[in-house]
Amino acid sequence: MTPLKHILRSIMISIWFMFLTFPLMVVYINPLNYTVTWRWKNMIMVGIGTFFASFFWRRFQNRTVGNNDKPSLGQKTLNHIYTSPEISRMLLGVLILFTLSFPFIFSTYQTNVFTTALMYVVLGLGLNIVVGLAGLLDLGYVAFYAVGAYSYALLNHHFGVGFWVALPLGALVAAFFGILLGIPVLRLRGDYLAIVTLGFGEIIRLILENWDKVFFGPSGISNISRPAFFGVELVEKSIPHAIKYMYYLVLLLVLFTIFFVNRLKNSRIGRAWIALREDEIACQAMGINKMRTKLTAFALGATWAGMVGVIFAAKTTFINPASFTFMESAIILSIVVLGGMGSIPGVILGAFFLVLLPEYFRTLGDYRMLAFGASMVIMMVFRPQGLISHIRTKYNFNAKEPLA
Amino acid sequence: MNVILDVKNLTMDFGGVRALNRLDLDIRAGEIVALIGPNGAGKTTFFNCITGIYNPTGGDILVTPPQKKTVRVNGVKPHIVTRMGLARTFQNIRLFQNMTVLENIMIGRHCRTQSEILGALIRGPKTRAEEEHIVHYSYALLKKIGLERQVNEFAKNLPYGDQRRLEIARAMATDPFLLLLDEPAAGLNPQETTDLVDLIHKIRTEDKISILLIEHDMKLVMTLSDRIFVMDYGKKIAQGTPGEIRNNPVVIKAYLGEDSDA
Amino acid sequence: MDNLQVELQYFLELFLGGLTKGSIYALIALGYTMVYGIIELINFAHGEIYMIGAFTALIIATVLNIMGVNHAALVLLLSAGGAVVYASAYGYTVEKIAYSPLRNAPRLSPLISAIGMSIFLQNYVLLAQTSNFLPFPKLIPEFEFLEPISHIMGSSEFTIICTTSVIMVLLTILIKFTKIGKAMRATAQDKSMALLLGINVNHVISFTFIIGSALAAVGGVLIGSQMGQINFYIGFIAGIKAFTAAVLGGIGSIPGAVLGGLVLGWTESFGTGYISSDYEDVFAFTLLVLILIFKPSGILGRNTSQKV
Ligand SMILES: Nc1ncnc2c1ncn2[C@@H]1O[C@H](COP(=O)(O)OP(=O)(O)O)[C@@H](O)[C@H]1O
Numbered sequence A: 001m002t003p004l005k006h007i008l009r010s011i012m013i014s015i016w017f018m019f020l021t022f023p024l025m026v027v028y029i030n031p032l033n034y035t036v037t038w039r040w041k042n043m044i045m046v047g048i049g050t051f052f053a054s055f056f057w058r059r060f061q062n063r064t065v066g067n068n069d070k071p072s073l074g075q076k077t078l079n080h081i082y083t084s085p086e087i088s089r090m091l092l093g094v095l096i097l098f099t100l101s102f103p104f105i106f107s108t109y110q111t112n113v114f115t116t117a118l119m120y121v122v123l124g125l126g127l128n129i130v131v132g133l134a135g136l137l138d139l140g141y142v143a144f145y146a147v148g149a150y151s152y153a154l155l156n157h158h159f160g161v162g163f164w165v166a167l168p169l170g171a172l173v174a175a176f177f178g179i180l181l182g183i184p185v186l187r188l189r190g191d192y193l194a195i196v197t198l199g200f201g202e203i204i205r206l207i208l209e210n211w212d213k214v215f216f217g218p219s220g221i222s223n224i225s226r227p228a229f230f231g232v233e234l235v236e237k238s239i240p241h242a243i244k245y246m247y248y249l250v251l252l253l254v255l256f257t258i259f260f261v262n263r264l265k266n267s268r269i270g271r272a273w274i275a276l277r278e279d280e281i282a283c284q285a286m287g288i289n290k291m292r293t294k295l296t297a298f299a300l301g302a303t304w305a306g307m308v309g310v311i312f313a314a315k316t317t318f319i320n321p322a323s324f325t326f327m328e329s330a331i332i333l334s335i336v337v338l339g340g341m342g343s344i345p346g347v348i349l350g351a352f353f354l355v356l357l358p359e360y361f362r363t364l365g366d367y368r369m370l371a372f373g374a375s376m377v378i379m380m381v382f383r384p385q386g387l388i389s390h391i392r393t394k395y396n397f398n399a400k401e402p403l404a
Numbered sequence B: 001m002n003v004i005l006d007v008k009n010l011t012m013d014f015g016g017v018r019a020l021n022r023l024d025l026d027i028r029a030g031e032i033v034a035l036i037g038p039n040g041a042g043k044t045t046f047f048n049c050i051t052g053i054y055n056p057t058g059g060d061i062l063v064t065p066p067q068k069k070t071v072r073v074n075g076v077k078p079h080i081v082t083r084m085g086l087a088r089t090f091q092n093i094r095l096f097q098n099m100t101v102l103e104n105i106m107i108g109r110h111c112r113t114q115s116e117i118l119g120a121l122i123r124g125p126k127t128r129a130e131e132e133h134i135v136h137y138s139y140a141l142l143k144k145i146g147l148e149r150q151v152n153e154f155a156k157n158l159p160y161g162d163q164r165r166l167e168i169a170r171a172m173a174t175d176p177f178l179l180l181l182d183e184p185a186a187g188l189n190p191q192e193t194t195d196l197v198d199l200i201h202k203i204r205t206e207d208k209i210s211i212l213l214i215e216h217d218m219k220l221v222m223t224l225s226d227r228i229f230v231m232d233y234g235k236k237i238a239q240g241t242p243g244e245i246r247n248n249p250v251v252i253k254a255y256l257g258e259d260s261d262a
Numbered sequence C: 001m002d003n004l005q006v007e008l009q010y011f012l013e014l015f016l017g018g019l020t021k022g023s024i025y026a027l028i029a030l031g032y033t034m035v036y037g038i039i040e041l042i043n044f045a046h047g048e049i050y051m052i053g054a055f056t057a058l059i060i061a062t063v064l065n066i067m068g069v070n071h072a073a074l075v076l077l078l079s080a081g082g083a084v085v086y087a088s089a090y091g092y093t094v095e096k097i098a099y100s101p102l103r104n105a106p107r108l109s110p111l112i113s114a115i116g117m118s119i120f121l122q123n124y125v126l127l128a129q130t131s132n133f134l135p136f137p138k139l140i141p142e143f144e145f146l147e148p149i150s151h152i153m154g155s156s157e158f159t160i161i162c163t164t165s166v167i168m169v170l171l172t173i174l175i176k177f178t179k180i181g182k183a184m185r186a187t188a189q190d191k192s193m194a195l196l197l198g199i200n201v202n203h204v205i206s207f208t209f210i211i212g213s214a215l216a217a218v219g220g221v222l223i224g225s226q227m228g229q230i231n232f233y234i235g236f237i238a239g240i241k242a243f244t245a246a247v248l249g250g251i252g253s254i255p256g257a258v259l260g261g262l263v264l265g266w267t268e269s270f271g272t273g274y275i276s277s278d279y280e281d282v283f284a285f286t287l288l289v290l291i292l293i294f295k296p297s298g299i300l301g302r303n304t305s306q307k308v
């Protein structure tokens, strides 16, 4: 296309979008006093915005077509970091030092925010097993998170069960729900599975909301105990301590999860998950039990969600159904998709990106979900492998055969 | 020679279409048998029934693994059939495209190994030994088919001919006693076809694996097979040695009646 | 005797309420089913198209009202027409942006893209307008009709049922007898074959999105007018329910979508009427989970085995 044609095309597109957004973005009606505000400025902005956006869109589209596999410069650098033990060790050291000293350098507020980000890292890594590795699109992941949180809240409320007992219990209950749901639904095709899990997530939330006698309805459960520190209850006035403690606790879980998922990825089971994601029929023809393999991934993902659920209840000391909406599932899913399905560093980056950015740029807060949605579409169109695509392990056999 | 696969009266209906019509076929240990017939004759459907991907409407599929009792495998799950020792390739290659060449073969070892989640987490001596076995076994297989230089290449980046060979190696990794190849020479150039013939011979003589193959390349079929079965419209229309099939008027008619590639 | 009559009246009310609701579900379900029939994608953003249709109608009607246009039929025609045009335009654009570049991508990619699009559109409306419920003007006027029926149903319900019936008939004619309808059926059957026959598959897909969106917009206008209020979130729930209806009837099947919509409408209506009104949405979701588990091919769907 000639530049002139490009410009003409972009003008057409921008006119189309001005037309498209006209009623919703220009007209604003105030239903109370029946007045209309005409926001012509919005139309101009849409026009200019889409004019340039369409340029970039075509540019990137042309780039993605054809050389989809060529690693980008960033990817190459990352590969380099991965494969070079010195650099990766040094980076890891700095990272560990930073995370360890975080609560002592930054304020309580910052620590709290960071803890939340770390919790989403764990949730992301957990869902990553299900979606990224095994390729099972679970849109109701938050249900298992809720199961964990309510398990602890109820056990604590009625029987005074402590955090440390509840943590494995919550994980178990969530795993149980995972298996219970998994057995019938994992037979379904990918897109049906997505819808059933979504339906299941909504059912759980609606039950929590409406079955007041058991789950205390929309008002939720408060005064949940924080975790005890080696048997010592942390009293109210030491909240900063409790927050620090919580931080390290979640950090520990993050490290354990990374360790675990990393080992899983390069294990017999992990490979079977990835193979299942690639081609179910070939997988079965290779002697892999499809149901069982899917079920392990699903239940393991649920277990992790359950654990984070218990931690969430302990951290906020108050839970209600509003924390477990479909949007929460969507956020966790976009962490995985944005970060890079199957990639551990990708998911970590994705979690920090999606949790910290809106937190620090409060004005962005309103645009957060808008940006999530847009980024999911853009990622799928231009970079389906995510920010950091996952890298398969290389095997080195002997020096005489240099590996490309 | 004992019969390792005995198919009797096999019938498969899809709605109104009868893709297999009372088909009989048998394979003895150590044989290379070819299944030929025009496109749409039902050959792939036959494979799918044998390997548990479809559940046949009628008939019997009897499998006799070496030193084991005969089992009827109608409607048995595909992964169980593979564990019993039947492995296959697909007409339209079904590799795990985004996994490496080595990993593709390692998946083939899955059904002969054990370690589970806990093993992966703890990675004790048993798991490590098993993992080492998987890697080395797979690498040895790669060497056998001459793909050892591409260990870490993604399967999707291999040339077509190599993909076909990789799929065969992946099937071999499951330790089969009978290998089912669906059009293994389709899309190969003459050199690759010659290599394939050598490979199939090698698999039979060195690994003692029997082979059932679907193929359109008549030269290959005639040189390789001990016996040939001919199908048309879901029915068996002839069977015999290459010499017998070459001169069978029924077969010639079936092929001449078909004007697409035969 | 008296008691029985009350019971019967109650039953009839529930039945007609279910029919009304079910026909709206059916309207939206048609969009899901047609798109799925052609590109095997669950168009997650379809509920949002319906919501945008309702918003457009609301905005046009309100502006007309403020401008002093009071002629009921004219307002209805302009706002419904505008809703249909805009919803179709959105449906078309969504397909071009989020799905058509992913034609050959792995199956999950377009689905994730669709979810992203759905979240985007919801929040776009939320930011451009408001998160509050907006009162929806009563576009369907009260009118007199048949004496015995008018006892148990209002003119708005009556209009909904009639409109949807007429639309179903028109749609059937379109698909059965027109050129584009035949092209749609051919594409749904076998895309590569359709290409060989010289059918422009991209046009057919766009057309399917446009028709589906237009139907959803009609649904949006009808339900907005009946419920009297809308917000940015109505598309999400309605979308899932309509999808349930589509699956219930057998996804890809047009009569199936209608049947599924009605069955779902009745399930909800009788469920809330006889069991508990707290669980209105739970009935729909439970039904969805149950069908997908026990009969994923739906009532009228065909059992297809994947070709290998
Ligand atoms: N899953 C299926 N559903 C419906 N029909 C099928 C299916 N699989 C195969 N068929 C039909 O069975 C017949 C035989 O196909 P196939 O076994 O692929 O033939 P071949 O491999 O000999 O070329 C064809 O008419 C094909 O359309």
Ligand SMILES: [Mg+2]
Binding pocket: B043, B044, B045, B091
């Ligand atoms: Mg075939």
